[in-house]
Amino acid sequence: MSRASATLATLSLLMLLFASQASATTFVGGTDSWTMVGPPSEKVIMQNGLLLTYHNNQAFATQGIIMMVFHNSAGQMVYFSTSTASLNASSSGIVFLVEFGLPAGSYNATIFPFTYGGVALSIPIYTTFKV
Numbered sequence: 001m002s003r004a005s006a007t008l009a010t011l012s013l014l015m016l017l018f019a020s021q022a023s024a025t026t027f028v029g030g031t032d033s034w035t036m037v038g039p040p041s042e043k044v045i046m047q048n049g050l051l052l053t054y055h056n057n058q059a060f061a062t063q064g065i066i067m068m069v070f071h072n073s074a075g076q077m078v079y080f081s082t083s084t085a086s087l088n089a090s091s092s093g094i095v096f097l098v099e100f101g102l103p104a105g106s107y108n109a110t111i112f113p114f115t116y117g118g119v120a121l122s123i124p125i126y127t128t129f130k131v
Contacts, residue, residue: 033058034113034122037092048131049081049098054113054122056087063087064121065114068097070107070129078102085113102131 037053056062063086070079081097097111112124 031120031123033062034064034087036122036125040109040111040125040127042129048100049096050109050111050127050129052095052097052111053092054085054087054095055092056090059089061086061088062121063116065116066095066097067112067114068099069110070099070102071110072105072107078107099129099131104131106130 034054034056037055040050040052042048042050050068052066054066063084066083066085068081069077072078079099079102081099083095083097085093085095087093107129109127109129110124111127113121115121
């Protein structure tokens with residue numbers, strides 16, 4: 001091992017030792033920033049989709065993107081849908097995620113909101129969706 005490689009390995013190890021774990025809440029988001037109120041409900045409003053209610057636990061307004069990803073029984077991603085929401089401080093809001101064009105069947109859906117900067121706002125929610 002060369003001197004440069006040894007130095008790089010030592011620096012990498014030191015960075016791992018002194019790295020701090022990310023907090024669940026930050027000023028821009030965190031996995032406890034938004035909480036889903038109740039379970040997602042399947043609705044047909046001109047199209048199939050899921051109706052979700054999120055509550056903003058922050059003391060300030062936050063905006064986010066909510067993504068729903070469908071997987072088939074083989075675990076392959078077959079569809080995704082997005083929506084946006086702007087929630088005032090300590091308030092709730094409704095989001096509708098549309099499904100369009102999937103063949104009939106049962107799918108596993110993962111739903112997760114995040115800020116426009118990519119920071120998670122909540123833990124992922126897993127549910128089934130029937131078309």
